[in-house]
Amino acid sequence: MRARVSSLWLPRTGCGPAEYQDAFCxxxxxxxxxxxxxxxxxxxxxxxxLSGRWADLLVRNYCRGPARQVAGxxxxxxxxxxxxxxxxxxxxxxxxxxxxxxEERGLxxxxxxxxxxxxxSSGRAGSRRGAWSAVxxxxxxxxxxREGRLLASFPIDEAGLFSSSPPLVSSRRNGAPDxxxxxxxxxxxGDTFVMATDALARWFLQxxxxxxxxxxELASAVAAxxxxxxxxxxxxxxxxxxxxxxxxxxxxxxx
Amino acid sequence: xxxxxxxxxxxxxxFVFLIDQSLSMSDPIGGAAVPMRKADAVAEAxxxxxxxxxxxxxxxxxxxxxxxxxVIGYGAEVGPAFRxxxxxxxxxxLSEVAAAPYRLEERVPVPVATMTAxxxxxxxxxxxxxxxxxxAERPVRVPVWFEPxxxxxxPMRAALAGAHAIVREWLAVHPGCFPPIVLxxxxxxxxxxxPAPIASDIQELVSADGPVLLFNLHLSEDRSDPIAxxxxxxxxxxxxxxxxxxxxxxxxxxxxxxxxxxxxTLEQGARGFVFNADASSVVQFLDIGTQxxxxx
Numbered sequence: 001m002r003a004r005v006s007s008l009w010l011p012r013t014g015c016g017p018a019e020y021q022d023a024f025c026x027x028x029x030x031x032x033x034x035x036x037x038x039x040x041x042x043x044x045x046x047x048x049x050l051s052g053r054w055a056d057l058l059v060r061n062y063c064r065g066p067a068r069q070v071a072g073x074x075x076x077x078x079x080x081x082x083x084x085x086x087x088x089x090x091x092x093x094x095x096x097x098x099x100x101x102x103e104e105r106g107l108x109x110x111x112x113x114x115x116x117x118x119x120x121s122s123g124r125a126g127s128r129r130g131a132w133s134a135v136x137x138x139x140x141x142x143x144x145x146r147e148g149r150l151l152a153s154f155p156i157d158e159a160g161l162f163s164s165s166p167p168l169v170s171s172r173r174n175g176a177p178d179x180x181x182x183x184x185x186x187x188x189x190g191d192t193f194v195m196a197t198d199a200l201a202r203w204f205l206q207x208x209x210x211x212x213x214x215x216x217e218l219a220s221a222v223a224a225x226x227x228x229x230x231x232x233x234x235x236x237x238x239x240x241x242x243x244x245x246x247x248x249x250x251x252x253x254x255x
Numbered sequence: 256x257x258x259x260x261x262x263x264x265x266x267x268x269x270f271v272f273l274i275d276q277s278l279s280m281s282d283p284i285g286g287a288a289v290p291m292r293k294a295d296a297v298a299e300a301x302x303x304x305x306x307x308x309x310x311x312x313x314x315x316x317x318x319x320x321x322x323x324x325x326v327i328g329y330g331a332e333v334g335p336a337f338r339x340x341x342x343x344x345x346x347x348x349l350s351e352v353a354a355a356p357y358r359l360e361e362r363v364p365v366p367v368a369t370m371t372a373x374x375x376x377x378x379x380x381x382x383x384x385x386x387x388x389x390x391a392e393r394p395v396r397v398p399v400w401f402e403p404x405x406x407x408x409x410p411m412r413a414a415l416a417g418a419h420a421i422v423r424e425w426l427a428v429h430p431g432c433f434p435p436i437v438l439x440x441x442x443x444x445x446x447x448x449x450p451a452p453i454a455s456d457i458q459e460l461v462s463a464d465g466p467v468l469l470f471n472l473h474l475s476e477d478r479s480d481p482i483a484x485x486x487x488x489x490x491x492x493x494x495x496x497x498x499x500x501x502x503x504x505x506x507x508x509x510x511x512x513x514x515x516x517x518x519x520t521l522e523q524g525a526r527g528f529v530f531n532a533d534a535s536s537v538v539q540f541l542d543i544g545t546q547x548x549x550x551x
Contacts (some may be wrong), residue, residue, distance in 0.1 A: 012551050014265040019314070046550055047311045101396040102309040102318055102353050108395065164548055244261055244551055 001122040001130055002033040002255040008222055008229045009248040013237065021045075021052035022197050022248040023113075025059035031255070035122045038063045041195040041250050043114040043140050045168055049106030054171050055113035057081060062117045070117060070135040070180055074169055081111070081171045110172035114138025116195055120187060120254065130254075132193070133184040139166040141201035144185065145192040145215050150208055154183040159205040162198055193252040194218065199245035203236060222251050257465025258507040260433040261549040262321050268433040269323040269346060269425050270545060272301060273414045274401075275441035275474075276330030281405035282442075282476045286533025293442055293474045294403035300537045301326060301401050304545070309353040309398075312550075318353040321550050325421055326400070329414035331407030337400050346421050356398030363394050411445035415453040422460055422467055431463045438544050439502075440537070442474040444495050454502035468504045470527030470544040472537065481536045484514065484543075486524040496530045503528035506543070513546040 006029045011020040021044030026032070040059035044051030054077075061077040068076070085107065092099050099107070116136045123130040134142050136155040139162055144152040156162060167179035187193075194215065196204060207214030221232040229249075236242035262268050280294040287296060305324065312319045325346040328336035335345050339357035415437075422435045437457055460467040473496065475481075485491065488500045503526040506514070511521045517539065529540050 012263065014263060019316070049313055050315060100313075100317075100353070101356070101359055101398055102306075102313045104395040105306075105310045106313050243549070244263065 001035070001037065001120060002031060003037055003120060004031050004253045004255055005029060005039060005250065006222065007248065007250045008226055009246070010230050010233050011246050013234075013244050015246075019052075020246050021055060021113075022246045023052065023055035023059050024195070024248055024250050025063040037120045037252075038117065039120075039193075039195065039250060039252055040115070040117045041140050041197065041248060042116070042169075043138065043197045043246065043248075045112035045114075048109065048112040049103055050111045051113055054081065054111035054169075055115075058113060058115050058169060059117075062115075070182075071178070073117070074115075074178055075173070078171055078173055085171075110170045110174075112168040112170050114140040114166055114197075115169050116140040116142060118142055118193060118195065118252070120193075120252070128189045130187050131184065132187050134182065136181050136183075137167050137169050137178055139163075139198045139201065141196050141198075141204070142183075143194040143196070143201075143204060143215065144187075145194065146188065146190070148213065148216070150215060151191075152183065152185055153205065153208075155181040156201065156205070159202050159209060162202050166198070187254050189254055191254045192219075193254075195248075195250040195252075197246060197248045199243040200233075200247045200249055203242040206241075218249065219251075222249055258434065258509060259548060260431060260462070260464035261551050262433050262547055263551040264320050266432055267321050267323060267348075267429065268547070269325065269422070269435045271325045271346075271418045271421055271435065271437045272327065273411075273418055273437065273439040273441075274301065274326060274328050274336060275409055275411070275443070276328040276336075276404040277407055277409040277443060277446075278330075278405055279409075279442050280330070280403075280474075284534050285475055285531075286535055288534075291534060292403065292405065293476070294405040296534045296537055297440055297474070298401050298403040300534075300541055302397075302399050303538070304541045305352060305400055306398050308545075309349060312349055313353070318350045320348040320350050322349045323347060323425070324349060324352055325418075327414055327417050328404060329410050330404060333410050333413045333417060336404075338402055339400070341400065345417075346425065352400065353398075356400050357402070358399050359396040360399065361394050362397050408446040409441065409443050410447040411439070411441060412447045412450045412453055415439070415450050415457060419453055419457050419460070422457060426460055426462055426467075429462070433547055433549075434462050434465045434467050435460075436468045436470070436545060438541065439469070439471045440474065440540075441471070441499075444498075451498060451502055458504055465507075466504070468507070468527065468544075469502060470540070471499045471503045472529045472532050472540045473499055474537070475531040475533070479531055481532050482530040483519065483532075483536060483539070484521050484525040485528065485530075486522040486526065491530060499530065500526055500528050509548050510543050510546045514543050517543070519543075 040062040042055035044055040340355035
């Protein structure tokens with residue numbers, strides 16, 4: 001199967017690219033092909049330390065690692081994370097920025113992020129149809145679109161269901177199981193999948209309920225490229241239609 | 256809708272703590288696991304709160320100034336209560352609070368074994384479990400900014416006037432902020448006049464996101480149950496309690512939701528007021544009374 005992926009992102013107002021805490025994979029836009037394609041998007045939690053890096057590790061481990069079940073992906077990421085964390089204090093010492101008291105407790109508590117992973121699988125040879133599956137922890141959303149219609153919204157399908165404390169993947173296994181949700185369906189050639197972090201996803205679902213076609217507006221904004229997309233997001237924020245948070249849209253068109 | 260403004264470095268808000276440091280604060284507090292003076296319990300709660308706030312706002316590049324904080328003591332005198340490098344400062348950006356504790360005490364955190372469920376995979380077993388345990392058991396440094404003090408009268412009116420001046424000045428520069436929150440912790444009646452008019456002046460200050468919030472906590476040494484966040488004043492035992500009630504703002508909905516998460520059932524109209532507070536209700540008061548939404 002073939003698909004074209006394009007990703008656009010923007011940090012919250014007043015923050016630079018280094019402070020952007022969403023993460024997505026693959027990082028490079030363009031066409032992909034293969035019997036199985038994976039895409040992922042994660043949103044690092046504001047209140048935890050190194051959460052942007054944790055989000056990045058999660059999406060890379062899902063897309064680039066062996067095709068494991070999500071539990072294996074998350075535990076594998078935790079293994080890597082904790083090994084890296086052992087040397088982190090020394091790295092900071094070497095960089096002349098020793099760890100401060102307020103970081104010690106944050107590091108011990110772990111990093112946190114939402115996670116959304118999407119897999120598209122080929123159908124039979126020559127078929128125009130295949131299967132998709134998705135796993136999610138938290139409020140990073142997947143929208144499945146076909147011929148201008150919204151077929152599926154996962155894991156949240158109502159704007160009112162977003163909260164300030166969504167389930168998160170912790171870098172520390174603290175005994176509580178990951179609150180993973182799963183969904184699956186079929187794709188047809190020409191379908192589009194949009195992955196969005198919470199501010200954009202909420203705007204999207206509010207628009208859908210109001211009877212607008214937010215997917216058309218979003219598709220135009222995405223197609224216009226990074227600068228017009230940023231301008232479009234700024235406008236939504238200034239009109240208070242969209243929360244001022246990191247925004248990421250990953251669009252996958254099935255070719 | 257009020258109390259929904261996003262809090263960011265571009266649009267920060269402030270907390271102002273007023274701490275009674277009168278002589279009676281050296282009396283023991285009720286409900287403490289080990290005997291403790293009221294002044295000690297309050298100092299521990301304020302230091303713990305500031306520490307937690309710094310940790311929550313810490314990023315790789317340092318502590319972000321989502322909040323500015325003032326701690327004002329009132330007893331023999333009225334003034335800023337920070338010690339050390341922040342001595343004499345009224346309202347301080349959180350990054351500077353984090354950078355300059357008066358001292359750091361080294362403590363070992365709760366062992367990871369007690370925090371890990373049996374049978375949990377990943378970090379609970381094998382090499383990664385040992386790694387996680389090593390990380391979690393590293394000693395942490397616990398900051399102290401504010402020392403217990405108990406000397407003099409209870410000039411609450413002057414303390415509230417100080418808070419009023421700080422908040423008014425703040426709002427002139429940050430008119431669109433999440434409304435500042437003033438938290439007053441006392442164990443007795445004002446000795447410098449009626450505090451109600453200046454309390455009312457504070458509550459009349461507004462940002463574009465709603466009126467400033469003023470919450471009051473009364474500390475007690477007796478063992479009668481605390482009265483937490485009452486909606487009506489007729490349940491209160493005396494005029495002093497009713498006075499503090501009348502000086503306390505209604506809790507916004509998101510704070511009532513936070514209280515519900517802590518197992519409290521609060522009625523509509525519940526005030527940010529605790530009477531006869533014991534040691535644990537001081538921590539709970541700070542938890543609920545400083546709850547904000549939308550920190551970005």
